[in-house]
Structure formats: structure tokens, C-alpha cells
Amino acid sequence: MTATKKPESPAVAPEPWQAQNLGGIWRSYVAKVRGGDVGALPAVLGLLVLVIVFSILRPDTFTSELNFANLINQSAAVTVIAMGLVFVLLLGEIDLSAGFTGGTAAAVMGVVMTNHDQGWFISVLACIATGVVIGTCIGLLVARLGIPSFVVTLAAYLGLQGVMLEIIGEGGTIPFENESIRAITDKNLPVWLGWTLAAALVLGYAAVTYLRNARRRRAGLQHEPTLLWAIKTGSLAVIAVLFVGYLSRERSLNPAFKSLKGVPNSMVVILGLLLVLSFLLGRSAWGRHVYAVGGNAEAARRAGINVMWVKLSCFILCSSVAAIGGLLLAARNHSVSPQTGGNETLLYAVGAAVIGGTSLFGGKGRVVDAVIGGTVVAVIANGMGLLNQEPGVVYIVTGLVLLVAASVDAISRRRAAASGRA
Amino acid sequence: MTATASERAAAPSSGEPLLRLRGIQKSFGAVHVLRGIDLDVKAGEVTALVGDNGAGKSTLIKGIAGIHSFDEGEYVFDGRPVTVHNPKDASGLGIEVVYQDLALCDNLDVVHNMFLGRELRHRGLLDEDAMEKRARETLNGLSVRTLQSVRTKVASLSGGQRQTVAIARSVLWNSRLVILDEPTAALGVAQTEQVLLLVRRLADSGLGVILISHNLNDVFQVADDIAVLYLGQMVAQVRKDDVTSNQVVQLITTGSTGAEGASA
Numbered sequence: 001m002t003a004t005k006k007p008e009s010p011a012v013a014p015e016p017w018q019a020q021n022l023g024g025i026w027r028s029y030v031a032k033v034r035g036g037d038v039g040a041l042p043a044v045l046g047l048l049v050l051v052i053v054f055s056i057l058r059p060d061t062f063t064s065e066l067n068f069a070n071l072i073n074q075s076a077a078v079t080v081i082a083m084g085l086v087f088v089l090l091l092g093e094i095d096l097s098a099g100f101t102g103g104t105a106a107a108v109m110g111v112v113m114t115n116h117d118q119g120w121f122i123s124v125l126a127c128i129a130t131g132v133v134i135g136t137c138i139g140l141l142v143a144r145l146g147i148p149s150f151v152v153t154l155a156a157y158l159g160l161q162g163v164m165l166e167i168i169g170e171g172g173t174i175p176f177e178n179e180s181i182r183a184i185t186d187k188n189l190p191v192w193l194g195w196t197l198a199a200a201l202v203l204g205y206a207a208v209t210y211l212r213n214a215r216r217r218r219a220g221l222q223h224e225p226t227l228l229w230a231i232k233t234g235s236l237a238v239i240a241v242l243f244v245g246y247l248s249r250e251r252s253l254n255p256a257f258k259s260l261k262g263v264p265n266s267m268v269v270i271l272g273l274l275l276v277l278s279f280l281l282g283r284s285a286w287g288r289h290v291y292a293v294g295g296n297a298e299a300a301r302r303a304g305i306n307v308m309w310v311k312l313s314c315f316i317l318c319s320s321v322a323a324i325g326g327l328l329l330a331a332r333n334h335s336v337s338p339q340t341g342g343n344e345t346l347l348y349a350v351g352a353a354v355i356g357g358t359s360l361f362g363g364k365g366r367v368v369d370a371v372i373g374g375t376v377v378a379v380i381a382n383g384m385g386l387l388n389q390e391p392g393v394v395y396i397v398t399g400l401v402l403l404v405a406a407s408v409d410a411i412s413r414r415r416a417a418a419s420g421r422a
Numbered sequence: 423m424t425a426t427a428s429e430r431a432a433a434p435s436s437g438e439p440l441l442r443l444r445g446i447q448k449s450f451g452a453v454h455v456l457r458g459i460d461l462d463v464k465a466g467e468v469t470a471l472v473g474d475n476g477a478g479k480s481t482l483i484k485g486i487a488g489i490h491s492f493d494e495g496e497y498v499f500d501g502r503p504v505t506v507h508n509p510k511d512a513s514g515l516g517i518e519v520v521y522q523d524l525a526l527c528d529n530l531d532v533v534h535n536m537f538l539g540r541e542l543r544h545r546g547l548l549d550e551d552a553m554e555k556r557a558r559e560t561l562n563g564l565s566v567r568t569l570q571s572v573r574t575k576v577a578s579l580s581g582g583q584r585q586t587v588a589i590a591r592s593v594l595w596n597s598r599l600v601i602l603d604e605p606t607a608a609l610g611v612a613q614t615e616q617v618l619l620l621v622r623r624l625a626d627s628g629l630g631v632i633l634i635s636h637n638l639n640d641v642f643q644v645a646d647d648i649a650v651l652y653l654g655q656m657v658a659q660v661r662k663d664d665v666t667s668n669q670v671v672q673l674i675t676t677g678s679t680g681a682e683g684a685s686a
Contacts, residue, residue, distance in 0.1 A: 221554050288534060288548060296527045304510070304539040
């Protein structure tokens with residue numbers, strides 16, 4: 001190995017992937033995937049296959065603008081809950097109660113808003129505060145007492161169902177009359193604002209990554225080849241244009257009566273959370289500690305990391321984000337019932353995170369995995385519905401997809417262990 | 423790092439020892455593990471700590487590192503009597519321990535592992551550039567030539583490379599005394615050689631080094647001083663050149679030999 005190094009960097013040989021041409025970038029990416037570092041690749045491929053299959057089977061309904069926007073609103077709650085779950089999964093823990101945490105938080109919000117006539121701001125605050133309280137309880141039991149999170153959150157799963165029944169009353173519902181809350185899933189951004197946000201997103205990404213690369217190149221540190229940067233930025237721009245373009249078309253069944261176009265508001269919530277949470281996980285010391293605790297808790301402890309606080313904070317974050325997920329569920333249904341956040345919500349959310357590439361073994365995963373996985377889950381549910389399949393078939397297919405995702409995780413771990421990429 | 427290290431090396435190793443322990447006692451309940459240990463570790467030297475299983479080596483280094491405190495005895499660091507109650511006190515003095523199981527996170531890369539728990543920040547955010555730069559400088563300063571990239575995940579490193587990362591981490595923070603717990607235990611011949619070279623380089627750059635090892639070949643290759651523990655007592659601390667391998671084996675197994683007078 002020593003023979004390959006260059007004189008200007010005596011200790012560290014130049015990066016093998018620092019290829020400046022297309023072939024080199026492709027080869028290094030293939031090597032990475034072969035080594036078991038598949039990332040979100042299986043999910044993206046699966047998504048493409050699903051979209052193609054459903055587009056062929058239901059060309060007029062599945063690909064319609066209306067269904068596309070519908071899909072986003074359908075998947076929003078599951079995706080958001082999955083984003084919170086990523087943090088808990090990164091620790092190698094699980095939160096089975098995230099769905100009902102969302103439901104309970106939404107119920108509290110409903111009570112504050114409907115029974116106590118508070119505005120949307122106070123209500124949303126109460127919703128998130130409920131999530132923080134639930135997360136703190138779960139986190140303390142797991143991190144402090146050392147009870148396995150599976151048991152604690154299973155207990156919370158049962159207990160919170162009871163709490164919801166007590167709050168709402170058996171068989172009852174709390175209607176959501178507040179327009180501001182309902183607008184999250186019912187209304188869309190004005191077309192111009194959708195384009196502005198998309199442009200800001202793409203330009204922001206391009207500028208931040210370009211400046212970072214330039215700085216690292218000047219400092220003689222490892223950096224992304226400019227070509228790779230261009231490919232990434234270009235892809236992002238193409239996706240953004242297609243996305244916003246398609247959503248900006250008229251999708252109302254009766255445009256003369258009511259026009260319906262623009263990026264759904266729930267999309268903004270998802271993107272906002274994605275940015276904030278990714279930033280927290282990737283750029284803060286706390287985020288680094290989350291990965292460390294998930295990778296080797298003992299090493300983290302010896303390195304002086306407060307493992308208990310890291311665990312506690314991850315559970316608090318997960319439950320708070322789940323509360324926002326519950327808010328989205330309630331906003332979409334215009335009400336809270338004892339079933340809000342129940343049924344398949346939690347399992348879809350865990351499935352979304354895992355399908356996207358977050359490892360159940362801890363230490364590996366990103367927030368964006370939840371968004372990709374959440375889209376896969378939503379496309380299955382939506383497409384199967386359009387095919388008029390029975391709910392039983394939808395569950396079976398979703399279960400199989402989750403199984404495939406978990407297998408990909410396990411197999412890639414084995415490959416990673418063999419090639420040492422883990 | 424290299425600059426300060428060579429300044430430290432200027433201090434002659436014949437002077438005041440960097441670490442001086444006198445009459446250290448430690449019991450766990452009824453078990454009297456350490457019975458009046460004396461130990462001197464000089465800057466710029468490798469002091470090998472040898473002894474059979476259960477002789478008290480681990481208890482001794484855990485006490486030095488502050489994982490548990492000694493019951494009795496004098497703990498003098500750099501000429502000043504100090505009290506070390508927890509690992510923070512020890513790292514505050516510049517004492518770093520490289521444990522046998524290395525305590526690295528497989529899912530993080532070399533830079534992240536070296537700065538684990540002590541990340542450099544810039545306006546509250548991780549300062550990746552500065553960390554990568556310093557990690558490289560430290561590795562270069564130790565003349566480490568076996569790492570392909572500081573951004574490789576630790577999982578993909580060989581045993582010797584992992585040991586190198588763990589050792590490099592311990593010298594990243596103006597450390598004065600590095601304690602290595604069986605650094606060559608799981609390594610092949612070539613890797614053992616590399617790690618021993620690295621251990622020697624640490625001492626040559628002016629740090630005090632305590633090397634725990636069962637392998638007397640390693641000990642005789644790099645150590646300047648050999649301290650032998652036998653059933654919780656320090657039966658000898660001798661210069662390497664004053665003893666033979668056989669005498670050390672005798673000290674380890676029986677606690678006495680004709681050469682014992684050399685420890686005086």
C-alpha cells in the first residue's frame with residue numbers, strides 16, 4: 001500500500017474514487033454498492049419498478065395529476081413519523097408507539113382547539129408538547145432504567161390507545177374545524193411560490209456543496225469531483241422541475257368550479273423537516289454522537305459521550321416528530337378518532353424507514369431514507385387501491401416488500417462485513 | 423503536535439519521572455488486589471508492565487486512568503501530587519488509555535473516530551475540515567503509512583490499522599502519558615512490527631508510555647524499563663538491559679529471581 005502514495009501526502013494515499021471522468025465515478029459507485037454500501041438504491045429501483053408497473057396497468061388514473069398530489073398527502077403522515085423513527089432506529093432501538101403518540105398528540109390538539117377554542121398556534125404547540133412528554137417518559141425508561149425499548153414502547157402502544165379513548169370518548173371523534181390546520185393537507189402553494197421554493201432549494205444545494213468542495217480542494221482535503229457535483233446538482237434540478245411542473249398543472253375534475261393546482265402544503269412540511277433533521281444529524285456533534293452510540297455504545301461512553309442523554313433525546317425527538325405526523329393525519333381526516341395513528345400507520349412508518357435503507361441493527365441510516373421509503377409504501381397502497389385489489393392483498397404485498405427490504409439490509413450487512421464497509 | 427512533542431523530548435529522561443506511584447493499595451471488598459505498588463514512568467521511555475493473569479495489571483492501569491480510584495498511596499504526576507477520581511481527571515492531566523478492545527465505532531470513519539466525543543466545532547457545527555486536517559497531521563507526525571484514506575470507515579481496516587487509529591487518537595490531545603493495553607495481542611507478525619514501531623515513536627517524541635504485554639519478545643524489543651507485577655505486588659522495576667528474558671519469566675511466575683537486586 002505504501003508504494004502507491006504520492007510524495008505530497010506521505011501518510012494518506014490519494015482517494016481511489018477521486019476519478020475526474022464519468023467512468024471513474026461509475027466504477028467507484030459500483031465498487032461501493034458491491035461492497036455492501038447500497039444506501040437507498042434498492043428503494044429507488046423498487047420505486048421505479050412500481051411506478052412503471054402501475055402506470056402500465058392503470059395509465060389514466062395512476063399517472064393523473066390528481067392522483068399524484070393525492071399520493072403526497074396520503075403518504076405525508078407515515079413519512080413524517082418514519083423520519084422521527086430513523087433517530088431511534090439509528091440507536092438500534094425501536095418505537096412501536098410512534099403511531100399512537102401521533103394520535104394522542106392530535107387528540108390533545110383537538111381538545112385544546114375545539115373544546116377550549118384556542119387558535120392554531122397554541123393547539124399545535126400543545127400537540128408537539130404532548131409528543132415531548134411521551135418521548136421523555138419512554139426515553140427515561142429506556143435510557144435510565146435500561147428496559148428494552150421494544151417492551152417499553154409496546155406498553156406505550158397499548159397505554160396510549162387507552163389514553164386516546166379517555167380523551168376522545170369511546171366511538172367518538174373530535175372534528176377539526178380550524179381552517180389553518182386543515183389547509184396543511186387540503187390546500188396547495190400558489191404556483192409561483194412552488195417554483196420559487198424549488199429554485200431556492202436547487203440553487204441553495206448547488207451553492208453550498210460547490211463552496212464546500214472548493215474550500216476542501218484549496219485545503220488539500222478530500223472533495224467531491226466537480227463532475228460528480230454537476231451530476232448530483234443536475235439530477236436534483238431535473239427532479240425538482242418535473243415535480244413542480246407536474247404539480248403546477250390543473251388537476252381539478254371541474255376547473256371552472258374550483259381550480260386545483262400547485263405543490264401541496266404537506267410537501268413543504270416534509271421538506272422542511274427533512275432539511276432540519278438532516279442538518280441536525282449530519283452537521284451537529286449531537287448527530288455524530290447518535291451514530292456513535294448506534295455503532296458502539298461502549299466506545300461512545302468511553303469517549304466521554306453522554307450515552308443516556310443521546311438516547312433520551314432521540315426518543316424525545318422521535319415522539320415530537322410523531323406528534324407532527326399525528327397532526328397531518330388529523331388534518332387530512334378533518335378529525336381525530338381513537339383509530340388515528342392506529343391500524344397500519346406505525347408499521348408502515350417502520351417499513352418506510354427500513355425500505356429506505358435505515359438499518360434495524362443501528363448505526364446506519366439517513367433522514368432522507370424515510371422519505372424515499374415512505375414514497376414506496378404510499379405508491380404500493382395507492383396503486384393497489386387503483387387496481388381494486390382487496391385490502392388483504394395490499395397488506396400481503398406491503399409485508400413482502402418490507403421483508404425484501406429487511407433482507408437487503410441483512411445481506412448488505414454481510415457483504416459489508418466481508419468487504420469491511422459496514 | 424510534532425513540534426510540542428519534540429520540545430517535551432528535550433527534557434532528559436533521567437530527571438523526575440512523569441508518573442510516580444508510591445505504596446498504592448486497592449481492595450475490592452475482601453480481595454486485596456494491589457498491595458503497595460511503586461511505579462515510575464519517565465517521559466520519553468516505554469515502561470513495560472508485565473505479570474501473569476490476575477497479577478493486578480488491569481486494576482493498576484484502571485486506577486491510573488481514573489476508572490476507579492486507589493484506596494491508598496501517592497499519585498504524583500509531573501512532580502505534583504494529584505487526585506484522579508474519574509477518567510476526566512486523567513485526560514485533564516494528559517493521560518490517555520488505548521484499551522485492548524480499542525473502543526472504535528465501526529460505522530464511523532477514521533477522522534470521526536479520532537475526534538469522537540471531542541469534535542472540533544465551528545460556530546456550533548462540526549468543523550470537518552479542521553478535524554480532517556488535524557487527523558492527517560497527527561498520522562503524518564507518527565509516520566503512519568498504512569492508511570489508504572482518513573475517510574475510510576473503521577470497519578474496513580485491518581487489526582493493525584485499527585490499533586494505529588486508536589493510538590493516533592490517544593496522542594491527538596496534547597497527551598503526556600499513553601497507556602497501551604496489549605496492543606499486539608490480536609495481530610500478525612508484520613502488523614505487530616508496525617505497531618511496536620509506532621509505540622517506540624511515541625516514546626521518542628517525548629511521551630511517557632506504559633505498555634502492557636504478555637509477549638516478552640515485544641517487551642524486549644521496545645521497552646526501556648520493565649515493571650513486573652506478581653500477586654498485587656511490584657516485585658521488580660528494572661532496566662531492560664539489566665535482565666534477561668528468563669529472569670523476567672521467573673519474576674512473572676514466582677515473584678523472585680537472583681536479579682531482583684537490580685530494582686533497588
